[in-house]
Amino acid sequence: MDEPIPRAVLCDLDGVLRHFAADQFSSLDAANGLPPGTVASVAFAPERLVPAITGVVTDEQWRSGVAAALAAACGSADRSRALVRAWSASSGSIDAEVLDLLTRARARVPVVLVTNATSRLDTDLAALGIADAFDGVLNSSRLGAAKPDPRVYRAAAALAGVPVGRCLFLDDAPRNVRAAHAAGMPAVLFRRPDDLRRALGPLL
Structure with missing residues (x-):
């Protein structure tokens, strides 16, 4: 039997809609003479x-x-603080195809961003130009719980105003998808935009 058409879409941010340069951390390591993987x-x-x-x-x-934890490896606190400033300078980039798919789905149902994030999230969303791209934003640092905690899924569904079982959850982390299933929520593991396109098929 076909799955019912979702009444809300709950979407992860990093690894789905937002991406950072693949060499972001390796470049920082190399520039500061640190072993690969340190930062x-x-x-x-x-x-x-x-x-x-x-x-x-x-x-x-x-x-x-x-920065404090890296000070010794960097040779000084000033150098480690400069490293962290360089790391912090980027808010990443948005996958235009994913954003388009979510925007099209949003014409039919609420779309809620569900992300494990810090208190910087609002600043990043504004810098990326997507602060108004969602009907709601669930920031784990405001909720006080992070995926895969089941409280996240219940809170996200409540934010969408839709029963848990009628939300469609998308994430690139298998454990977060498994937790959504365990909470009674249809969920899809995201690897590429085509995964999202197929999942949103009835809404497009």
Whole structure:
């Protein structure tokens, strides 16, 4: 039997709609004489990242902590702070094809952005020109819980004003998709825009 047509679309940001340069962190490592993988491993260490995406610390505090943790490896606090400023300068880029598909779906149903993000999210959305591209934005750092916590899916459905089982969730992280399924929400693993196109078929 065919799946019912979704009454809302809940979409991830990073890895789906927004992308960063593939060499972003390797370039920072090389420019600062650090072993490959150093900056990413420090920045995204769970003990550092999770408090930032659940609102325990601000984006500024998170990045300041990354700079402090890199100071010895960089040779000085000034150099590590400069590294973090360089990393922070980019808000990424938007996949125009994905944005177009979501915009077309939005003509039929609410589209809600559901992202594990820091307190910087609003600034980034404005810089990317997509602050008004959604009917709602669920920022994990404001909710106090991050995907794959089931609270995220319930809160996102509530924000859309649609029952959990009638929302379509899209994410590039398999564990987040599995958690959506466990919450009773139809979900699709995103790898390329064609995955989104197929998932949104009835709405396009």
